[in-house]
Amino acid sequence: MRSDIVITGMGVLACNGLGRQAFWDAIANGRSGIRQIDRFDASEMPCQIGGQLWDFQADNFMKKSVVRTWCRHVHQAIASARLALEDAEFVRAGYDPDRIATGIGTSIGDPIEGYRAANEAYESGGFKKMPRLASSKFTGHSATVNVSIDSGFRGPAITISSGCATGLDALEWGAEQIRRNRADAALVGATECPIFPMSFASGCSLGILSKRNDEPDKAMRPFDRHRDGIVLSEAAVAVILEREDRARARGARMLARLLGFGSAAEAYSALALDPEGKGLAEAIRLALKDAGAVPGDVDHIQAHGVSLDMYDRSETNSYKRSLGDRAYRIPISAVKSMAGQPYAAGGLIGVAAGALALDRGCICPTVNLEDPDPECDLDFVAQHPRLNDVSAVLVSAMSFGGTHSALLMGRPEP
Numbered sequence: 049m050r051s052d053i054v055i056t057g058m059g060v061l062a063c064n065g066l067g068r069q070a071f072w073d074a075i076a077n078g079r080s081g082i083r084q085i086d087r088f089d090a091s092e093m094p095c096q097i098g099g100q101l102w103d104f105q106a107d108n109f110m111k112k113s114v115v116r117t118w119c120r121h122v123h124q125a126i127a128s129a130r131l132a133l134e135d136a137e138f139v140r141a142g143y144d145p146d147r148i149a150t151g152i153g154t155s156i157g158d159p160i161e162g163y164r165a166a167n168e169a170y171e172s173g174g175f176k177k178m179p180r181l182a183s184s185k186f187t188g189h190s191a192t193v194n195v196s197i198d199s200g201f202r203g204p205a206i207t208i209s210s211g212c213a214t215g216l217d218a219l220e221w222g223a224e225q226i227r228r229n230r231a232d233a234a235l236v237g238a239t240e241c242p243i244f245p246m247s248f249a250s251g252c253s254l255g256i257l258s259k260r261n262d263e264p265d266k267a268m269r270p271f272d273r274h275r276d277g278i279v280l281s282e283a284a285v286a287v288i289l290e291r292e293d294r295a296r297a298r299g300a301r302m303l304a305r306l307l308g309f310g311s312a313a314e315a316y317s318a319l320a321l322d323p324e325g326k327g328l329a330e331a332i333r334l335a336l337k338d339a340g341a342v343p344g345d346v347d348h349i350q351a352h353g354v355s356l357d358m359y360d361r362s363e364t365n366s367y368k369r370s371l372g373d374r375a376y377r378i379p380i381s382a383v384k385s386m387a388g389q390p391y392a393a394g395g396l397i398g399v400a401a402g403a404l405a406l407d408r409g410c411i412c413p414t415v416n417l418e419d420p421d422p423e424c425d426l427d428f429v430a431q432h433p434r435l436n437d438v439s440a441v442l443v444s445a446m447s448f449g450g451t452h453s454a455l456l457m458g459r460p461e462p
Contacts, residue, residue, distance in 0.1 A: 053223045054302040054460055056295050057136025057288035059128035059237070060400050062387045063099030063281050068135055072404045075412040076433055080265040080386045082279050087243050095257035097264040098243045099281025099388030110198065118185060118194060121157050124284035125191035125239040126198050132235065132286035133199065141233070141290075141298055148201040149231035150192060151221050152286075153214035153238040155392035156247070157188040191239050195286075203231045211447030212352070212389075213311070214238050215285060215396035216455050220309040222289045232294070237286030238393040251280065256356060268389075269416040270353035270382035271360050271424040278355050281388025285396035292460070302460035303403045307440065308339025314450030321358050321450055325366030328352075328446055331454040332370040335442070339456045343374035346456070347438045348405050350398035351428075352446040353382020353414065354389055357421075359446060364424045366444075379436060381429045382414045395445035395453065402441035406459040411436050 058068045064081030065071030074081070082099045090096040106115045106123035109130055115123060129152075133139070166182040184190055189207040196205050204225050208218045215238035222234030251257040258277040260267035269275035295302055312334065314327030321327075336342065352363055367375040383401040384394060405411050410433050417430035443455045 052292055053226055053289055053306045054292045054295050055287055055304045055403065056290050056300040056302055057132040057138060058303060058400055058403065059131025059135060059286040061101055061104060061124055061128050061284040062397060063101060063283070064386055066101070066103055067131055068400065071400060075383055075386055075401055076404065076410050078386065078413045078415045078432065080415060082264045082267060082281070082388050084264060085243055088245050090248060093248055094252050094259045095248060096261045097258070097267055097279055099279060100243055101282045114194070117181065118190060119157070120241045121154055121239045122191050122194050124241060124282065125152050125195050125237065128237055128239065128284035128286040129195045129199060129235055132237070132288050136288040136300060138288055143233050145200050146202045147232040149204040149222055149225040149234040150196040150199070150201050151206045151208060151218045151234065151236040152192040152195050153208035153218040153392050154188040154191055154240055155209055155211050155214055156240065156242055157186055195235065199235060201235060209392070210451060212391055212394050213445040213447040213451055213453040214392035215394065216443065216445045216453040217311065219287060219396065219399065219455065223306050226289060226291060232291070234289040235286060236289065237284065238396050239284035240390045240392045241282045242280045242391060243282055247280065258355070266416050268355050268385045270351065270355045270385050270414055271421055271428050272417050273419045273421045275355045275357070278389040281390045283387065283390030283393040283397055285393050285400060287396065287399065304406050304457040305460050307458045308335040308337070308341060308456040310334025310338060311453045316450045318449050321362040323362055323365065325362045325369055327450045328363060328366035328444060328452040328454065329369035331452045332366065332442065335454040335456045341440065341456060343371040345440050346371065346374065346378055346442050348402065348411055348436065348441045349378055349380040350402045350441060350443045351380050351382045352394070352444045353384050355384070360421065361423045363444065363446060364426055367426060375426055377427065379411050379427050379429050379434055381411050383412055385415045385417070395443060398443040398445070399455065399457070402443050402457060405436070405438040405441055409435055409437055411438070
């Protein structure tokens, strides 16, 4: 298996835990971070719940001038990057800043905060009153720009936006920079903050958001017969990638090895998914091929698990199609049941949960899976965590329009 790149640090900002250890503790114990939102008044909307970063204070991670100038998705990106660098003890690693790649992804950025202020300024005084950074403030690329400035990394830099596959795609981009000798290490991640009125309104209009407002922590129900939609959440995850030999030489703790990656598009519909799951199945097949692995090597799956009938059933069929009979014997979990749906950051939330399984042999539960959908008949780890010896984890990410990515990662050698 291809095992030259390892993860040595993770910075996790999730609604149920800030920091890798706090997040691991929450998901190992089945704690949800979904509640009634207080960011804006949603009382007139069918969905009034979400996964905010309840305890996140941007001032704790950056100068107030940065907080004032840039939008929330930038704040989250900088904070998660700092946590990842601290987690990896990267300052002592001795890498040349010119040889460190930076790739941060986002699906929607934070369009409401900066746009509102710029629009008000324009309407009151025309273009002369527009803030100088209005054209850059709420763009997705502003996260990558500010993370590279904050960290001082001057290697290759990119912003990726591929919907819910963004996090995994950013991870693969960073690994490829190292494999091609364009960088010696990489800081990659994804940030998302979709809790604003237009985001909720569009989700309600499409009919994809849960209406279980009286029981927020029970609303996200992947693969359950009684699911009624997704719950939006904020999140940011940053990951440090290094060559395994360099990481070992400096005595770094290695959380996971990157074994194989695959990506595929269904070319089926902009709104509906192929019910047979051919697109994700092909991404999984390519990830296994890239790793030189077979279905029998997969010990655990961190599912996309987004709590929509169409997605859950298509995803289940993709595992059957790509893994054959082995699919029925692999424990599968959906961490979004506790962390909500953070779009671009969702794949890396799955990577963080998969790293827990590799490091501690603890597969987090799919909470609220009380009455399984008969069409989702695989070994979903429901309600309670499961102790398993896990050597290889498959992480899936399914994006709207049927563009999917899959990552196989393994436990590092002692």
